[in-house]
Amino acid sequence: MKVRVHVMLKDGVLDPQGEAVRHALGALGFDGVGSVRQGKVIEMDLADGTSEDKIGEMCEKLLANTVIESYRIETL
Amino acid sequence: MKVRVHVMLKDGVLDPQGEAVRHALGALGFDGVGSVRQGKVIEMDLADGTSEDKIGEMCEKLLANTVIESYRIETL
Numbered sequence: 001m002k003v004r005v006h007v008m009l010k011d012g013v014l015d016p017q018g019e020a021v022r023h024a025l026g027a028l029g030f031d032g033v034g035s036v037r038q039g040k041v042i043e044m045d046l047a048d049g050t051s052e053d054k055i056g057e058m059c060e061k062l063l064a065n066t067v068i069e070s071y072r073i074e075t076l
Numbered sequence: 077m078k079v080r081v082h083v084m085l086k087d088g089v090l091d092p093q094g095e096a097v098r099h100a101l102g103a104l105g106f107d108g109v110g111s112v113r114q115g116k117v118i119e120m121d122l123a124d125g126t127s128e129d130k131i132g133e134m135c136e137k138l139l140a141n142t143v144i145e146s147y148r149i150e151t152l
Contacts, residue, residue, distance in 0.1 A: 024138055032123025041082060041117045047108025062100055
């Protein structure tokens, strides 16, 4: 089974990467760019039948820093 | 309007980050993890009516390195 995990910084956590992208887009002449947040996405091939709980455990233990990041699991 | 851009390394391009995640999951005792690919996701607030062409231009010029990365635009 294929799974996609989205990891984003929580609201209120400063996102310097996103800010850099916003500035760079402005400098390139793209107008109307409001807030920009950058996160990561991890696509994994897992054994069929891997439970969502197990995937949540992977996120909690390794993929996301739950102090500052939130994650979302999407099964493809 | 809210837009999400997914940027992933193209197939065939070595993904050391993904490999590191795969190894780490194995070391943590998670079995059955096949290939892992890591990419980035950029969420942007754009002016209403920004065309998909314009967003594509942002990707080509800044957000993705199209030599090794592919991108996908998702309007929310």
